[in-house]
Amino acid sequence: MTDEPEAVTLWRPTGPDELALVAASGWRAWPPRLPDQPIFYPVLNEEYATMIARDWNVPASGAGYVTRFRVRRHFLDRYDVHQVGGRTILEYWIPAEDLPALNANIIGVIEVVAEFR
Template identity: 80%
Template sequence: MATVTLWRPTGPQELALVEASGWREWPPRLPGQPVFYPVLNEDYATRIARDWNVKASGVGYVTRFEIEEEFLDRYKVHQVGGQTILEYWIPAENLPDFNRHIVGRIEVVAEYR
């Protein structure tokens, strides 16, 4: 089975929920968060974690995970800035299905304070 590597910048509250899941799934979106945004490269995730999450909560994490390529093919890649500013837009109601297609564990690859 082919997989795709994705990254997700996150703050401490979301990361605590990921840890509580056994590092296997992303938590449901909060009200006002209609979309889950995993990104396609570590550099973009780092910029968000370092520049946004640290300001918002004092710490930002970069996570990495694998997802089944065949499942991910249902979604379009969105370019939301420069050439490397790429992300998927997963509707909140699709997140449980998305989580079922994660392969292995979600891992923290960087922390910024």
């Protein structure tokens, strides 16, 4: 997977339940947020996604996955990048109501790049 000027590569740590819903979409969309999840948090680097999948998703659900996907840059330009820890702990905060628009701006498919148990 290569970055194109009009695309941004993002990663998303996820557990098995969310991953099953992504698979059911044909690997093309993230599922709607639950009522207690007002924000969708894709992250900007694989290392941060790995840390969350391994250290949070595995204890919470028995498995953690790192996914990778590309989104059209013009869509992401309306959102700020948030630094939520060290200098490489970066993520977008996409409001739940904007998730259908994010899904419409995914280029290609959502890929699983790592699995932890």
